[in-house]
Amino acid sequence: MRNTARWSAILGLTVATCAPLSGAALAAHAAPASLYAPSALVLTVGHGDTVAGATPERAVTLDCATTPSGTHPAVAEACAELRGVSGDFAALTAGNDAPCAKIWKPVVVTAHGVWQGKRVSYEHTFANECVKKATATSVFGF
Known part of the structure; x- marks a missing residue:
């Protein structure tokens, strides 16, 4: 039972840590930095x-x-x-x-x-x- 509580805490920490990398943050990162072709x-x-x-x-x-x-x-x-x-x-x-x-x-x-x-x-x-x-x-x- 203690292991289940421990893994649940680790999983909660992992989700909280990775949350900024999802949703709008990923979409904003994938957008081009400029409207001009690179040279x-x-x-x-x-x-x-x-x-x-x-x-x-x-x-x-x-x-x-x-x-x-x-x-x-x-x-x-x-x-x-x-x-x-x-x-x-x-x-x-x-x-x-x-x-x-x-x-x-x-x-x-x-x-x-x-x-x-x-x-x-x-x-x-x-x-x-x-x-x-x-x-x-x-x-x-x-």
Whole structure:
């Protein structure tokens, strides 16, 4: 009989402890935090011929959902440039006729994450740092 009273007390304590996790609390937790599609990216820069052979030397975050934020040094400019090309990273890294030395010291840039609710996985190899700086916009300027 004592065991029944003891288990009843434990069950009552468990129900009282878990009660805040039911009903309206769960429904409120499941609701989306924003009406805007997420746009959060991790950008990297490294040296090497390919992404598989390059070790990222620098990495930043870029969140362009509503208010630009992240660890990128030019958050507002980078978000504006991405919005200007509708998140098309290939348009950002298109060729440029900058006067750079023809030295092969490849620089690899990557972008992974979500842009306006769609998954993004982008990589590009520049011939050298000069070409990267001349071609790429502020998105990869870190």
